[in-house]
Amino acid sequence: MSPTPRTxxxxxxxxxxxxxIIKAAGEVFAEQGLNAPLNAIAKRAGVGQGSLYRNFPxxxxxxxxxxxxNLAAIEEVVARGGTLADVLTMVSEQAAASAAFIELIAxxxxxxxxxxxxxxxxxxxxxTIEEGRASGTVPAGFTAADVIVAIQLVAGGASVALAxxxxxxxxxxxxxxxxxxx
Amino acid sequence: MSPTPRTxxxxxxxxxxxxxIIKAAGEVFAEQGLNAPLNAIAKRAGVGQGSLYRNFPxxxxxxxxxxxxNLAAIEEVVARGGTLADVLTMVSEQAAASAAFIELIAxxxxxxxxxxxxxxxxxxxxxTIEEGRASGTVPAGFTAADVIVAIQLVAGGASVALAxxxxxxxxxxxxxxxxxxx
Amino acid sequence: MSPTPRTxxxxxxxxxxxxxIIKAAGEVFAEQGLNAPLNAIAKRAGVGQGSLYRNFPxxxxxxxxxxxxNLAAIEEVVARGGTLADVLTMVSEQAAASAAFIELIAxxxxxxxxxxxxxxxxxxxxxTIEEGRASGTVPAGFTAADVIVAIQLVAGGASVALAxxxxxxxxxxxxxxxxxxx
Amino acid sequence: MSPTPRTxxxxxxxxxxxxxIIKAAGEVFAEQGLNAPLNAIAKRAGVGQGSLYRNFPxxxxxxxxxxxxNLAAIEEVVARGGTLADVLTMVSEQAAASAAFIELIAxxxxxxxxxxxxxxxxxxxxxTIEEGRASGTVPAGFTAADVIVAIQLVAGGASVALAxxxxxxxxxxxxxxxxxxx
DNA sequence: AATGAATGAGTATTCATTCAT
DNA sequence: CATGAATGAATACTCATTCAT
Numbered sequence: 105m106s107p108t109p110r111t112x113x114x115x116x117x118x119x120x121x122x123x124x125i126i127k128a129a130g131e132v133f134a135e136q137g138l139n140a141p142l143n144a145i146a147k148r149a150g151v152g153q154g155s156l157y158r159n160f161p162x163x164x165x166x167x168x169x170x171x172x173x174n175l176a177a178i179e180e181v182v183a184r185g186g187t188l189a190d191v192l193t194m195v196s197e198q199a200a201a202s203a204a205f206i207e208l209i210a211x212x213x214x215x216x217x218x219x220x221x222x223x224x225x226x227x228x229x230x231x232t233i234e235e236g237r238a239s240g241t242v243p244a245g246f247t248a249a250d251v252i253v254a255i256q257l258v259a260g261g262a263s264v265a266l267a268x269x270x271x272x273x274x275x276x277x278x279x280x281x282x283x284x285x286x
Numbered sequence: 287m288s289p290t291p292r293t294x295x296x297x298x299x300x301x302x303x304x305x306x307i308i309k310a311a312g313e314v315f316a317e318q319g320l321n322a323p324l325n326a327i328a329k330r331a332g333v334g335q336g337s338l339y340r341n342f343p344x345x346x347x348x349x350x351x352x353x354x355x356n357l358a359a360i361e362e363v364v365a366r367g368g369t370l371a372d373v374l375t376m377v378s379e380q381a382a383a384s385a386a387f388i389e390l391i392a393x394x395x396x397x398x399x400x401x402x403x404x405x406x407x408x409x410x411x412x413x414t415i416e417e418g419r420a421s422g423t424v425p426a427g428f429t430a431a432d433v434i435v436a437i438q439l440v441a442g443g444a445s446v447a448l449a450x451x452x453x454x455x456x457x458x459x460x461x462x463x464x465x466x467x468x
Numbered sequence: 469m470s471p472t473p474r475t476x477x478x479x480x481x482x483x484x485x486x487x488x489i490i491k492a493a494g495e496v497f498a499e500q501g502l503n504a505p506l507n508a509i510a511k512r513a514g515v516g517q518g519s520l521y522r523n524f525p526x527x528x529x530x531x532x533x534x535x536x537x538n539l540a541a542i543e544e545v546v547a548r549g550g551t552l553a554d555v556l557t558m559v560s561e562q563a564a565a566s567a568a569f570i571e572l573i574a575x576x577x578x579x580x581x582x583x584x585x586x587x588x589x590x591x592x593x594x595x596t597i598e599e600g601r602a603s604g605t606v607p608a609g610f611t612a613a614d615v616i617v618a619i620q621l622v623a624g625g626a627s628v629a630l631a632x633x634x635x636x637x638x639x640x641x642x643x644x645x646x647x648x649x650x
Numbered sequence: 651m652s653p654t655p656r657t658x659x660x661x662x663x664x665x666x667x668x669x670x671i672i673k674a675a676g677e678v679f680a681e682q683g684l685n686a687p688l689n690a691i692a693k694r695a696g697v698g699q700g701s702l703y704r705n706f707p708x709x710x711x712x713x714x715x716x717x718x719x720n721l722a723a724i725e726e727v728v729a730r731g732g733t734l735a736d737v738l739t740m741v742s743e744q745a746a747a748s749a750a751f752i753e754l755i756a757x758x759x760x761x762x763x764x765x766x767x768x769x770x771x772x773x774x775x776x777x778t779i780e781e782g783r784a785s786g787t788v789p790a791g792f793t794a795a796d797v798i799v800a801i802q803l804v805a806g807g808a809s810v811a812l813a814x815x816x817x818x819x820x821x822x823x824x825x826x827x828x829x830x831x832x
Numbered sequence: 833a834a835t836g837a838a839t840g841a842g843t844a845t846t847c848a849t850t851c852a853t
Numbered sequence: 854c855a856t857g858a859a860t861g862a863a864t865a866c867t868c869a870t871t872c873a874t
Binding site for chain 6: 834835836839840844845848851852
Binding site: 298299300303333334335336337340341 | 857
């Protein structure tokens with residue numbers, strides 16, 4: 105009878121909403137995997153379902169942006185002089201998110217967004233691989249592609265493990281491949 | 287209220303049906319993951335939903351048996367003198383199934399069935415690890431637990447990869463860990 | 469491949485099976501109501517589903533016979549000189565079964581089996597009502613039909629009560645209607 | 651995956667929908683009992699399954715509200731000077747609903763909602779019992795608890811009777827307990 | 833442009849009924 | 854004639870997507 109819009113903060117909040125959705129998506133995808141219910145993301149972001157769909161028409165479009173956000177954080181670290189060990193440490197700390205990220209890239213081979221994400225990651229590795237080999241973070245023979253494979257293994261392995269076992273698994277995983285994070 | 291069955295091959299087909307369900311489950315779990323719709327399994331096995339539930343009241347009970355079946359095949363190979371390299375090759379060939387298998391074990395830490403599966407796998411590794419080290423399949427320092435970790439990484443990595451990329455990923459994965467399959 | 473019939477005691481067990489089904493049905497209907505799953509009855513009777521259906525093609529046909537069995541027990545008591553109070557006491561003791569019984573009769577007004585059951589109950593009441601009035605079990609003005617109504621109320625009331633409250637409800641119910649069981 | 655909604659009257663209809671669900675639930679529970687299929691309620695209310703679940707996550711939450719609605723109507727009558735006879739007349743007129751209501755309360759002994767409903771009913775009886783005794787609606791010795799028992803018997807009895815027999819059964823039931831509705 | 837209610841397809845599970853052995 | 858496996862309809866519940874406000 106009297107449909108009082110609860111809290112409609114108007115268009116000014118648009119950018120704010122978008123950021124909240126991206127942040128929430130990153131968290132929820134990391135916790136529940138890429139197939140998490142979208143309303144969980146909307147709820148955590150504190151926005152309506154409609155806003156989520158307006159900003160991100162498909163699940164993937166949201167996932168791409170959410171992970172691009174993650175990647176940007178790593179790129180920033182590298183830009184400030186971060187090492188390969190720093191990069192891999194960040195990957196380790198977000199092993200669950202990394203697994204979802206890798207899965208996303210791997211499963212959309214043709215998609216330009218996926219390729220862009222893949223290229224960003226490759227760029228990060230390329231920029232640090234030499235230093236990594238020099239400092240002994242990775243064995244001498246390691247290529248950039250090998251680092252990607254290593255990340256895929258560790259992230260994928262972590263994604264099928266229980267949360268409480270992840271840290272140990274990740275640590276030993278790097279070791280088995282001759283990777284030393286410091 | 288008015289069920290109109292199409293075909294009923296009778297109880298004689300019971301064992302056949304059960305085997306078909308186990309086989310179908312192995313395939314579907316490998317293709318779609320542990321959360322695949324159960325009716326996909328029933329349909330592929332060519333049985334009704336009821337038969338699936340009669341044989342396996344829970345999703346996990348089905349998964350356990352499906353993977354126990356897989357493991358038994360590996361155990362048999364070991365019993366006939368198979369090497370660690372043979373074991374890891376079989377794991378590689380069923381990388382997707384292995385990922386679901388590892389996930390199943392990892393996600394049911396207390397469950398006796400899961401622990402039994404884990405124990406079976408551990409037994410297989412234990413029985414072949416010495417030979418594996420001697421023959422250079424794994425590096426000298428590798429423990430049985432390390433082999434399990436390696437499997438977990440490879441299987442998990444494969445699970446987030448596209449089917450067409452799996453083989454290359456798995457092959458390079460073993461190599462990065464110093465494992466040589468032959 | 470080798471369908472070994474488990475325990476097929478042959479046709480000799482037919483009567484035995486039928487009796488077991490009737491007994492089980494009485495118990496299950498009393499415990500779970502008239503809509504109880506039929507396989508619960510078959511299981512409790514220790515027979516296959518097929519035997520149940522062979523003997524009783526419909527749920528009602530089974531219910532009719534199961535309750536006729538109950539009624540026969542009461543009739544026997546009356547035949548041996550039982551009083552109205554005895555009858556009502558038996559009804560009280562099986563309040564849950566009585567509710568299912570009353571429901572069965574009430575909901576199949578045209579059915580000859582139901583009418584026969586109703587007639588049996590009426591006969592029992594007719595045979596004892598005079599004595600019941602004389603001895604003060606029921607008030608002077610009570611007709612046989614009134615007793616039926618009273619039973620219907622008590623049984624129906626019990627059927628919607630929790631098991632632990634039934635006894636008190638039934639006792640007070642009789643009292644409110646001026647019925648004294650001793 | 652491809653939901654094709656037919657009509658969507660929008661959020662403005664929300665209150666209307668909720669009311670329709672409550673009304674439909676009251677009717678369906680009265681007709682088919684507390685275990686009626688929920689989609690029957692959704693269909694009668696003219697809403698989708700989802701709307702039903704959004705408003706009432708569990709069957710009981712729906713039942714509680716539906717019956718609270720019923721009770722509120724009675725409370726209102728009492729507040730306007732209604733007598734015990736009026737109350738019992740309303741119970742009689744909704745005998746089937748009353749049976750479901752009593753069943754709901756009886757079967758959830760610990761539940762606060764159930765206890766609140768029970769308390770509401772008790773309050774109604776308490777508020778009218780004195781007048782009821784004074785005017786001869788109930789016998790002099792009747793307590794409030796006795797009235798509850800009487801309601802339970804009548805409602806329970808009605809619940810196992812055919813619709814066409816209910817009125818007569820209810821009327822005679824009150825009479826047998828010395829209750830006169832006017 | 834934001835909200836969140838509405839919709840209904842998809843999936844899980846149960847159980848009445850049939851039928852090969 | 855007994856058995857119990859097989860079948861699939863019915864029902865419960867979830868969640869992606871749309872749309873009136």
